Amino acid sequence: MKVLILGISGGIARRLALRLRDSGHQVAGIDVRPWRDGPKDIQVHPVDVRKRAAEDVFRRWKPDAVVHMATVTAFTVPGGERGRINLDGTKAVFDHCAAHGVKQVLFVGRHTFYGAAPDSPLYHSEDEPPRALEAIPELADLVAADLYAATALWRLPDITTAVLRLVYTLGTPGTGTLANLIRGRRVPMVLGYDPLFHVLQEEDVVTALQLALEKRVRGIFNVAGPSPVPLSVIIKGTGRTPVPLPSPLLSLLMGRAGFPRLSVGATDHLRYPIVVDNKRFLAATGFQATYDEGRILRAYADSLPVGPGHD
Amino acid sequence: MGYAGPPCKAHARCYGAPVPQSESLSARVERLELPFNEYGVDPYGISKKHLKLALEFFAFLYRNYFRVRCTGVQHIPKKGRGMLVGNHSGGVAVDGMMVLTSTMLEMDPPRLAQGMVERFIHKFPVASLWASRTGQFTGLPEHAVRLLEDDRLLMIFPEGARGTAKLYTERYSLVDFGTGFIRLALQTRSPVIPFAFLGGGAAIPTVTNAYALGKLLGVPYVPLTPYLLPLPLPVGLEIHYGEPLLFEGTGDEEDHVIEGYVNQVKDSITRLIEEHRAERNLRRTRRLLP
Numbered sequence: 001m002k003v004l005i006l007g008i009s010g011g012i013a014r015r016l017a018l019r020l021r022d023s024g025h026q027v028a029g030i031d032v033r034p035w036r037d038g039p040k041d042i043q044v045h046p047v048d049v050r051k052r053a054a055e056d057v058f059r060r061w062k063p064d065a066v067v068h069m070a071t072v073t074a075f076t077v078p079g080g081e082r083g084r085i086n087l088d089g090t091k092a093v094f095d096h097c098a099a100h101g102v103k104q105v106l107f108v109g110r111h112t113f114y115g116a117a118p119d120s121p122l123y124h125s126e127d128e129p130p131r132a133l134e135a136i137p138e139l140a141d142l143v144a145a146d147l148y149a150a151t152a153l154w155r156l157p158d159i160t161t162a163v164l165r166l167v168y169t170l171g172t173p174g175t176g177t178l179a180n181l182i183r184g185r186r187v188p189m190v191l192g193y194d195p196l197f198h199v200l201q202e203e204d205v206v207t208a209l210q211l212a213l214e215k216r217v218r219g220i221f222n223v224a225g226p227s228p229v230p231l232s233v234i235i236k237g238t239g240r241t242p243v244p245l246p247s248p249l250l251s252l253l254m255g256r257a258g259f260p261r262l263s264v265g266a267t268d269h270l271r272y273p274i275v276v277d278n279k280r281f282l283a284a285t286g287f288q289a290t291y292d293e294g295r296i297l298r299a300y301a302d303s304l305p306v307g308p309g310h311d
Numbered sequence: 312m313g314y315a316g317p318p319c320k321a322h323a324r325c326y327g328a329p330v331p332q333s334e335s336l337s338a339r340v341e342r343l344e345l346p347f348n349e350y351g352v353d354p355y356g357i358s359k360k361h362l363k364l365a366l367e368f369f370a371f372l373y374r375n376y377f378r379v380r381c382t383g384v385q386h387i388p389k390k391g392r393g394m395l396v397g398n399h400s401g402g403v404a405v406d407g408m409m410v411l412t413s414t415m416l417e418m419d420p421p422r423l424a425q426g427m428v429e430r431f432i433h434k435f436p437v438a439s440l441w442a443s444r445t446g447q448f449t450g451l452p453e454h455a456v457r458l459l460e461d462d463r464l465l466m467i468f469p470e471g472a473r474g475t476a477k478l479y480t481e482r483y484s485l486v487d488f489g490t491g492f493i494r495l496a497l498q499t500r501s502p503v504i505p506f507a508f509l510g511g512g513a514a515i516p517t518v519t520n521a522y523a524l525g526k527l528l529g530v531p532y533v534p535l536t537p538y539l540l541p542l543p544l545p546v547g548l549e550i551h552y553g554e555p556l557l558f559e560g561t562g563d564e565e566d567h568v569i570e571g572y573v574n575q576v577k578d579s580i581t582r583l584i585e586e587h588r589a590e591r592n593l594r595r596t597r598r599l600l601p
Contacts, residue, residue, distance in 0.1 A: 118430070118433035118434045118449075119430045119433065119449050119451075121451050121453035121454060122356075122448060122454060122457075123453070123457060125453075190436070191436060192435075192436020192437040192439070192440060193436055193439060193440055194443075194444075196356045226348075227346075227348060227354040228354070229348070229352055230352060230358070230444075233352065237350070271436075271439075272433070272439075273356070273443075292348070293348055293349070293350065294348075294350070
C-alpha cells in the first residue's frame with residue numbers, strides 16, 4: 001500500500017513511517033519541518049499541505065492511503081494561524097484525497113475534544129458530541145477539524161475514513177501535551193482535585209495507527225491503552241513531585257517559576273477527567289496495548305529522569 | 312437469616328451476617344473484588360488508599376457514634392450487579408456514608424456500594440476528589456449502566472435531593488420516586504434490593520431549608536437545625552435491607568408499567584420503615600421504662 005503521512009516529521013509520525021516501511025508498505029510524507037537523518041527510501045516533501053505543491057504530491061505519487069497528522073496545538077502555533085493550519089489544512093487534505101483517488105484516510109485527533117466538566121460521564125463514547133469548545137477555546141479549531149473529517153464519512157462515501165481520537169501519549173523522548181506538563185521536577189496540580197488521565201505509550205500509538213490502516217476501519221474511534229490513572233500517580237510514578245496549588249495561583253504561575261505553560265482553559269483538564277471508552281476500536285482492530293500503566297511511567301522516568309539540577 | 316440474638320464480643324455489632332471484628336479495615340479493603348492495578352487504583356479511579364482512610368473515619372462513626380444497627384445484608388448479592396434502593400433522610404449524606412460502610416463492614420466478602428450522587432458534588436474541590444476515589448459518581452445513566460454491566464453494587468436514592476430536604480416532622484415519609492432506576496434495572500437485568508434507613512431525620516433534625524443560601528453556595532439548599540449547623544447528633548441509626556426484587560422487561564415499557572414497578576419498590580421500603588420503626592419505638596420505650 002502507498003501511504004502518505006501528513007506531518008511526517010512529528011515524533012509519532014516518524015515512528016509510524018518507519019514501522020509501515022518495515023511492514024512492506026511504500027511511505028512518503030509531507031511536512032514543512034525537516035526530518036533530519038530520515039531514511040532515503042521515505043521521501044519527505046517540504047511543502048505546506050494547503051498549497052498547490054502539496055496537491056502535486058497527491059497527483060504524481062497517487063497514494064492509496066493518507067494519514068493526516070498535520071495538526072497543531074495552542075502550544076506549538078498560537079493565534080489565527082493555528083486555525084488556518086488545522087481547519088483549512090484538513091479541508092485541503094480531503095479535497096486532494098477526493099480529487100486524486102485516495103481510498104483511505106486516517107484523521108488523527110485527540111480525546112480532549114470531549115471536554116472536561118464536573119457533570120460529564122467518566123467514560124466518553126464516540127457517540128457523544130465534542131464539548132471542549134465550551135471551556136477551552138484553544139481547542140475550537142481542532143474540534144472543528146475533527147468534525148469536518150467526520151463529515152467525510154457521508155460526504156465522501158468512496159473513501160474509507162477513520163477519525164481516531166487518541167488519548168495522551170507518553171513515552172520517549174517525551175513529546176506531547178502530557179509529557180510537556182510533567183517534564184519538570186515539580187508538576188503543578190489544582191488543589192483539591194486529582195483527575196484521571198488516560199495514557200498510551202508511543203510504540204502502542206504506532207501499533208494502533210498501523211492496525212487502523214491495515215484493517216481499513218471506518219468511523220469514529222476512541223483509542224486508548226491501559227486503564228486511566230490519577231494525575232498524582234503519573235507525577236510520582238515518573239519521579240516528579242506534585243505541587244497542589246489553588247486554581248487562581250496556578251493560573252498566575254503557569255509558564256513561570258519552573259512551571260510549564262498551559263493554555264487558558266487547560267486548568268479544567270487538571271480538575272476533571274477526560275477518559276474514553278475504546279471498546280469500539282478494540283472490536284474493530286483487535287488492538288492490545290503492550291505497555292501497562294506502570295511500564296509507561298517507568299519508561300518515561302528512565303528516559304527523562306529528573307535530578308537536583310533539573311527544573 | 313434475621314436477628315439471631317445479641318451480638319457476641321468476638322463479632323461486630325451485626326444483626327445479619329456475623330463478620331469478625333478482628334479483621335482490620337485495611338484487610339477488608341484488600342479483599343474487595345475490584346480490579347485494582349499496581350498503584351491500587353481501579354479503572355474508575357477508585358483508590359485503595361482513599362478507601363482505607365475513608366473507611367477508618369466512617370467505621371468510627373458507624374460503630375461508635377451512630378451505633379448503626381444493620382439487618383438483612385444476606386439479601387445483597389455477594390457477587391454480581393445489584394441496586395441498593397432506599398429512602399433518603401437526614402439533610403446531608405449521612406445515609407449514603409453509612410450504607411457504604413455497612414456493605415464494607417457487614418458483608419463477607421465486603422463489597423463497595425457506589426452511590427449515584429448529585430451533580431453539584433463534583434464541582435467542589437476535595438469533595439470531588441474524595442467522591443471519585445471512593446467510587447461515588449454523578450448520577451448519570453451512563454455511569455449507572457456501565458457500573459452495573461461491570462457487576463458493581465449501586466446505591467440509589469430515587470427521592471433525590473428532595474428526599475434529604477425532608478423536615479424532622481416528615482422524617483419517615485417518602486417523597487415521589489424517580490422512575491429512571493427501574494428502567495436501568497430492567498435494561499441491565501439487575502436485582503433491586505430495597506432498604507430502609509432509620510434515624511437520619513433525628514440525627515440531623517432539620518427545621519427548615521435555606522434555599523437562597525444554598526444557591527449562593529452552589530448547593531440545592533442548606534438544612535438548618537435548632538442548633539443551626541447541619542452537624543449530626545449521636546443518634547442510633549438503622550439500616551434494614553429487604554428481599555431482592557427482580558423485574559421482567561427490557562426498560563422500554565410504557566410509563567404506567569414502570570410506575571407499577573416503582574410503586575412495588577416504594578411499598579417494600581415503606582414496609583421496612585414501618586416494621587422497624589415499630590421495633591425502634593419498642594426498644595426506646597423499654598429503655599425509658601425499665
